[in-house]
Amino acid sequence: MSEDNAPEIVLSLEIDDPALADRLATLLGSVAGLRLAAPGETATASVVARDPRVMPEDIALTQRELDVLALMAEGASNKMIARQLNISVHTVKFHVGSLLDKLDATGRTDAVAHAARRGVIEL
Amino acid sequence: MSEDNAPEIVLSLEIDDPALADRLATLLGSVAGLRLAAPGETATASVVARDPRVMPEDIALTQRELDVLALMAEGASNKMIARQLNISVHTVKFHVGSLLDKLDATGRTDAVAHAARRGVIEL
DNA sequence: GGGAGGACTGGCCAACCGGCCAGTTTCGCC
């Protein structure tokens, strides 16, 4: 393993907590074979620590609601969801309604966005 | 600054490329004051390097489309968007239409999901 | 046995959405 077949790994920091960012910058800055990205530089990998804000109470969604939510995130219409899950459109609407309530959303788009933000679903 | 007011920083790795993950694990594993997270452990920060798959061609969206897209992601209706941007509902629909085209989406929910996936917007 | 909660279904309806047609203005560029 010569040094040149393993180019430096460039890390960008995306840390909300300044103190933590500082400590990490110091720690990582002195590691051989690795350096921190210059502003605007494209990094090999990012070190991420987001503000752990409003994540504590994970919303209690039923299995069925998760099914519906997942299909909503795929852009499926109520009709399509009904077909997929083998239930009536009315039932889909019923679940969507619960979802809007629980996720505190104003519409299906908002519901998907909120769910994604809270990590309930993965886009 | 005693050692105990600065607890170990726990890093989790989210690297798609196994080789890179390996190198990083080795490099970071030997840094004092820092360790890698055990499976399932809550980490202080994550080191992320996602597959740079279908991200090359960043979709060309106009400024106005970005405006509309951002509001869509907030769950805003066409009417609300129109008010926000001080344009008519028709114009909003026009931009939404272009967005659906460019993002290859079937509806506004799908459009927001696609945009988020491609990093066009941040949820 | 009597809740309580979840899943499911129906009808009804106003509002919203998206796609179609058409048009104007403004801007930069060849």
Next chain:
DNA sequence: GGCGAAACTGGCCGGTTGGCCAGTCCTCCC
């Protein structure tokens, strides 16, 4: 001067959405 791109506006219309009412089955639990 002409030409395309972007932004903007209008009318029209069928399909979708979300909220309201109602009801039936379950199952778990006190």
